[in-house]
Amino acid sequence: MKALVLAGGTGSRLRPFTHTRAKQLLPIANKPVVGYALQAVADAGIEEAGVVVGGHADDIRRALGDGSAFGVRITYLHQSRPLGLAHAVAIARDFLGDDDFLLYLGDNYLEEGVGGFVRRAAAGGDAARLLLTPVPDPTAFGVAEVDDTGLVRRLEEKPERPRSDLALIGVYAFSPAVHEAVRAIRPSGRGELEITHAVQWMIDQGLSVRAETTTRPWRDTGSVDDMLEANRHVLDRMEGRIDGKVDPHSVLVGRVRVAEGAVVRGSHIVGPVMIGAGTVVSNSVVGPYTAIAEDCRIEDSTIGYSVLLQGACVEGAPRIEQSLIGREAVVAAAPRLPSAHRLVIGDHSKVQLTS
Template sequence: MKALVLAGGTGTRLRPITHSSAKQLVPIANRPVLFHVLQDVADADIKEVGVVVGGTADQIRAAVEDDDSVNLDITYIPQEEPLGLAHAVLLARDFLGDDDFVMYLGDNYLRGGITDLVAEFRRDRPTAQLLLARADDPGDFGVAELDASGRVVGLEEKPAAPKGDHVVVGVYLFTPAVHEAVRAISPSWRGELEITHAVQWLIDRGADVRSTTHSGYWKDTGNVAALLDANRVALESVEPLVAGDVDPATELVGRVRIAEGAVVRGSRIVGPVAVGAGTVITGCRVGPYTAIAERCHIEDSTIEFSIVLPGSSITGVSRIEASLIGRHVEVTPADPAQAPAPAAHRLVLGDHCKVQISS
């Protein structure tokens, strides 16, 4: 069995971060979302992975090749334009051959992984199997209509009047029968080849399309609020570790992970928090639910419920919360004679910004 991981999307809802980097490489709990996906694939005992890449192909390839935490045999499959999930299956035909495969969206975070789901598919081997979850807003997703036995009898992409609350999570399992389906369908009104249309094509021809409902946490990390929420959940699973240099004047509370090479002085860190290698934190209050990546400098500041990407500096800022701060950003106080500071600052900053704010 193989895996097809889709990492070609442009991430327009995560701008300005994605103006200069791939959305699949934005970290949660100091690890790129894509790496969480690849770890799930490896844990399911799948070795051969096709990664569909677009305009950020060089960044994704460099990041994956620089990381040795996941041992996989990876083939990169270029997709010049994001023309739909079924289009990605078409492009991957030579790589997939006649093998069964799992297709996993590279910007999804699924707590608990896919090991049990893959084992179930291998045992029963239906034509296709969809991972579903219940949603309060099903009209924002692909919606599955189920019969009494849990088989999928219909699919609609973002319907105005959903027939249920079971939505399609970004994990699909297929036998080679799907290749005929993706060749048979036409582009949707969005100009894309929809995988939901391909699955519906299979259903209409009597194929055995089954579903599994995921009762745990799942998030499409395509916007800032979703990314911060996934970071919150991922941090709850981080194992506490103090491998860096933490002085006696620092207080660590709860689940805190300080990487080797990090330095913390005179600060209060309230977990769950992850601090990356080479980061220096002095005179700060950090956390909860905050991930500060490697080589950052945080001084005389308060930050919580946030993600800070590598190489950034925050100095003398009284309170930052629910923020996504890009790579090599500098945040400093503005002239104190300006307007009084708000109770908290919420920032979404792209790479290499320099910002002065009232503090």
């Protein structure tokens, strides 16, 4: 089995971050989101991965390399525009050949991985297998209607009146039969080749499409809130480790990871917290659930439940929470201005000023 990992979307909900980098490279616990997808692929025993890239292709190639750091061999596949998941399958046709494959959205975080899903798909003999999860608002997702035996009877994309609460979460296993389905469908109203239409075509042709459901933590990291929540899940499973320098005037509570080359001075760190190489934290309170990337500077500040990207600087901040701070960004206290009043007062007015 091969894997097809999608990393070409625009990430409009994560602007302005995605104006300058791929959303799949935004970090969860100081590791790119797409890195978790590739690690899950490797842990499932899949050795070859096609990575579909778009406008930020060079950045993704630099970050992922040949895939050896994740235990896979990567072939890069260029998608000129984000024209749908089924379009990504179409441009990967030569790479996929006649192999079964796992389709994995590269901005998804799935805590349990996909090893069990891949094994059951390989043993099941179905034309397709879908991974679903119950959600409180199915109208925002592709939704599957599943019978008592686990066979999928109908798929709908963001339905006004959902037939179930089971949402597609961006993990699919396909046999080569999907290629005929992709050729058979036409672009949707938004101009994309929808993978839900291809799967529905397979169902309509009498092919076996089976679903399984997970209730383990899953996040489509397409928004800041989802990024922070995924970061929290990963940090919850982290073990503490001190490889950098922590002075005797600092207090570390709980699971804190200080990378080699990082420095903590006169600070109070409440885990889980991850501090990247080259970062300096001084006279500050950090945590919990905070990931600080490489080469950042935190001084005279308090910050928690947040993610800081490489080179960010926070100085004199009284309290920052639930924030995503970009690369080389600077957050600093505003200068205090002398107290003064500027008035334009009409005739016969009366004004009272407090000191």
